[in-house]
Structure formats: structure tokens, C-alpha cells
Amino acid sequence: MAKLVQFDRLGGPEVLTLRDVEVATPGAGEVRIRVDAIGLNRAEIMYREGVYFDQPVFPSTLGYEAAGVIEAVGPGVDGLAEGDTVAVVPAFLQSRYGTYGTNIIVPASAVVPRPAQVDPAQAAAMWMAYITAYGALIESGKVRPGDHVLITAASSSVGLAAIQLTNHIGAIPIATTRGADKKQRLLDAGAAHVIVTDDEDVPARVKEITGGEGVRLAFDPIAGPGVETLALGIAPDGFLVVYGALDPRTTPLPNAQSYPALNSSTYTLFEITMNPERLRRAVAFVNAGLASGSFAPVVDRTFDLTEISEAHRYMAANGHVGKIVVTVTHDDTV
Template sequence: MATARAVRFDRIGGPEVLEVREVQVGEPGPGELRIRVDAIGLNRAEVMFREGTYYLRPEFPSGLGYEAAGTVEAVGPGVTGFAVGDPVGVVPAFRQTDYGTYGDRVLVPAAATVPRPAGVAPEQAAAVWMAYQTAYGALVEDQRNRPGDHILITAASSSVGLAAIQTAHRIGATPIATTRTAEKKQRLLDAGATHVVVTDEEDLVARVKEITDGAGVRTAFDPVAGPGVETIAQAVAPGGQLIVYGALDPRPTPLPGARSYPALTTRTYTMHEVTQDPERLARGVAFINAGLADGSFTPVVDRTFDLADIVAAHRYLESNAQVGKVVVTVRH
């Protein structure tokens, strides 16, 4: 039985509850792979899971983690299409109560594993799948966004926000990014945002209407939720859509448009709508790999940490100082 260094925690709480421990990792079972991990992508979902505010509650001792890049070390019974030594990435297509990626060796479902494209380094590969599958599923899969449309991307300095900016460009749409303070404005412009609205300094609705010649955006893509969605909804064109894919604001989220014009579609979205549906996942992987291959998709890694520094990595993730992905690297 192989041993591994893995992150575990025994109680909900802040980053300090995370510990790197030596654990036993068995052989992969039916439908599973064992991955030798080189890099791990960190996500807000893991912070919420650790804090006990995620939709799933941890079962102690608990691991965590949705994303990783590495190589196949062992192949379970019934698994086809993978061989020992294959470079791969792990897609968030499972529950954190069942599997986790924070470790130097991990078991993962083969259905949640994809070949790593040639020329994509592990640190970048670990920054791909959560961000780009989230953007793909919300902005591309339903085919409601068209070339020439405007897409409003709030809290755009996150890894998902940056992936959404690149995704909008790839389908011929115009991304309008928001950031709370001017500190990140230039970095968002450098990352490809056509327009950036600094919400602490500018009227969001007025600025969006100015950019769109009064029409509003086809889609607003928001991870914050809470009462602010009512303001965002006013920037959406009649017949457009507001997609809420997170809950950074813990306050109740109203149903915008229920009592006011314009009429719009409001929906919540989770990336698992794509990653747990084999046909949708295959389309998403093909779309993202094509973007990686032609250079239109470039994952933005803000900062890397060593696995031994997982507590510091989570503290930095919670600071909101980053633009792009926080990645943990693994030394063997």
C-alpha cells in the first residue's frame, strides 16, 4: 500500500485547521486512478467546505480538493483510455466527501480525469478545469450568448472571472468586467477585459448602459449573490439572463425582475451541471482544449505555494488579493 502526504482536517474552522499528514493510499478500485500529483488548484469551494458553509458537510477526518495535475500511477479495474505515466488533469466531477486532491498521491474517478494537453505545465493544468468548465457551462453550453453580445462579469479578478473574459472573446462576445476598487482595473484590462467598471467609484448600471448604447448586456455572470443582484439585473437587456454561480454574500438573494422591468431570466448555476454529465463534459473538454491549443485560453496563476504551506495558501486565497488562480505545487 502506497503512502502519501495529504491534507486533512478534524474540525471546521479557519486555515489553521488544515494539516499535512502521512496517510495510506490503497490501490485504485473499479473506475478509479491513482495520480501522482504535481500541482493542485485551490478554489473557494474548498474554503467553504473547510468552514462548514458548503452545501456538503465534511466527515472527519476529512480531505478536500477538486483540482490537480499529475501523472497516472496506477489504473483500477475496468478503466480504459489511461495508462501508467500518462499526464492528466483532474476535473471537479465528484463530491469532496468522496474524493479529494490535496495530496502528493490521490485516488480519483477515471470519469473525472482528462489527458493533459501537450505543452501545458502542471501549474497551469491545475488552474484550468474548475475555472474554464464553469465559464463554459454558463456562457457556451446553452448557446444563448452570440457573437456581438455583451457579457457582464462581476468579481472578475477570480480565476473563473478571468476564464469568463477569455471565453467571451472566444465566442465573439464583449466582456465587461467589474472590480470593487481601482487597484485591479489595469490587470483586468491586461487580462482581456474590453471594459472595466470600478464599482466603488462608478455607477454600474449607468456605465453598462453607456458601453452598450443603452441596450444592456445579454448575460450577467455573478458569483456574489445577495441583495446586489438587483442592481446587476438593471444592467441586463430585456430578455437577457442573470446567472448566479456563487454565494460570496451570505445574505438572502432576492429574485430580481419579479416586480420591475426589464423581464429577464434569472438562474443559479453550478459547474457540476456540466462535469457530472458525460456528454456535456466531453463538449466542455473539447472546447477548452481547443482554446488551450490555439492560445485563446491562458490560465492565469497568481501565486504558487508548496504543499507544506497549505495554511498560508488558504490564507492568501481568502485575502482576495489575487488576480487569477492560487496553485499549490508538490515536491516528490
């Protein structure tokens, strides 16, 4: 038997249940992975609550990221074999696959080799974060050395990855955080400047930092009316990239009557992970950053799989800096 986290109704962390299920056989184009660690993401809270773009089909599992070892390969899978140490990247819908379990089935297209220099917890913590940052800053935003990049909600795993990536290419990361308690940790994480939004005027501080020019790109997971404030700090012909929806209110589109001419867009990492060529480039970029030492996944705290509800409560409290990871202990009889 395997263990799998499932839920039968929308709700809070208490709806998550760890159940015994039969070990499944991978189908065509699929692999089965013996999981060592699982990375948690805000999208999984939204999915569990029913406010994500993808809706659960009950009984539903969930989860986008994991690290482990392939233990079975389905028909038509090339380039992967039993015994390979791998990581799972978000390249599927949670209504079809999930990573919250001891032995999981995922599409082979969502599996990448685990870099030798990272352990399972780090491997489970890295791909969502670094691919999200890579796609927005490099593929879409075309950030260049010397550019200023404004990174909001910067203490998240994506925010920290964006800080590292910005430094890696020779650009200048400006981080924002609501409270002063995380300021020093963001500076220690590599931010060149930190703006505390509860205490400081964001556009004014951005203009001060950039000598009046503004940032090349603002990278924002919050959305909502706050994007109008961000737009005031973007340089002419710069980029506003919204990659999340932490603020459920309507997000206005900045217009030319009030702001400099800028490029405004939404973004999801599926633009990268579901395109084989773009995913190949992203994996190569991230692996190069790991090899050089520029990239180091940040794990805030780990929980055991039996503590999955508590892990979700901890994530919802927003006190963490970096990734929350769930580790998996296997019964030798599985």
C-alpha cells in the first residue's frame, strides 16, 4: 500500500486526510516515483479552498512539486529509468495528478533529473521558484545587467529565487516586504535594497534608489489595486509582470494617462513547463546557477507527511521565509 493525501470537500487544512491506497501502475507517458520530499506552494492552498483556476474532482489529491526516485516507468517513456533520482516540476493540472503522497504517478514530461549538488528537500524546494523567476525575468522581461528589478512579496520562495537570479545576471534586486521584521533577512538573502511597504512610499523609494529612472521590471504575485502603485515606479517601456493573485480584488490595467508607457502582462510558469523547448532552457539555466553557486534553494521549515494539515496552516500564516517542505518516511513493506 501507498499513502496519499486526499480531500473530499473544499475548506481549510482540516479537510486534508492521509489515506492508504493501492500502489498504482503508471500508464503511457507516466512514471511512478517513490517520494522523499514535497515542496508546498500557495497554489495548493487556493486549490484546496476552491479559488484556483483548476477545480478539484473529489476525492482529490494535490501538489505540484516533489523529489524522489523513479520506481516504475510506463509505456512510451524515453530517457527515464527505474532508479533515477529526479524532481517533479509543475507541468500538469492538480485535478489530474498530485505529489502529496509516498508513491505518486506523474507525467514523464514533468520529471527532470535531480542535480547532484542538492538534497531531496532542496530539490523539492527549487523548481517552481526558479522556473517562475526565470520565465518572467529572462524569457519575458529580458532583464539585462545593470537593470533594477522590483520584487514584491520577496520573502516567498519565488521572491528569494528572483533575488538570486537577478544578482546572477548582474542586475539589481529591490525587494519589498510588508513589515520590518523580514528586512534584514532579505538583505542577507542578496537584496540590494529592501522597501518596507508598511512604512515607506514605494514609488518614491524606487525613484530614489534608481536615480529617478524607475525599475526595468516589477515582478508581483499580489495583483489587486496595488499594481497601480507599482506602475508609478517602473521606467518608461519597462515591464509589470503579475504572476499571482494573493489580493482577490480586481486588478486594474495601468493606462498611459497616469503612468509611463509600460508593458503589462500576466504570467504563469506553465508557459515554460508545458513547452518542452522552453523547459529545456529553464532547466539548463537553473542547473548552471546551481553549479556556479549563484543559486541556493532556501528551505524555511520541514514537516512530516503526517503533519500535512499543520504544514498548510503554517504556510497560510505567512511567517515563513523561503520554502516549506514536507518529508516522507517510508514503511519498508511498501
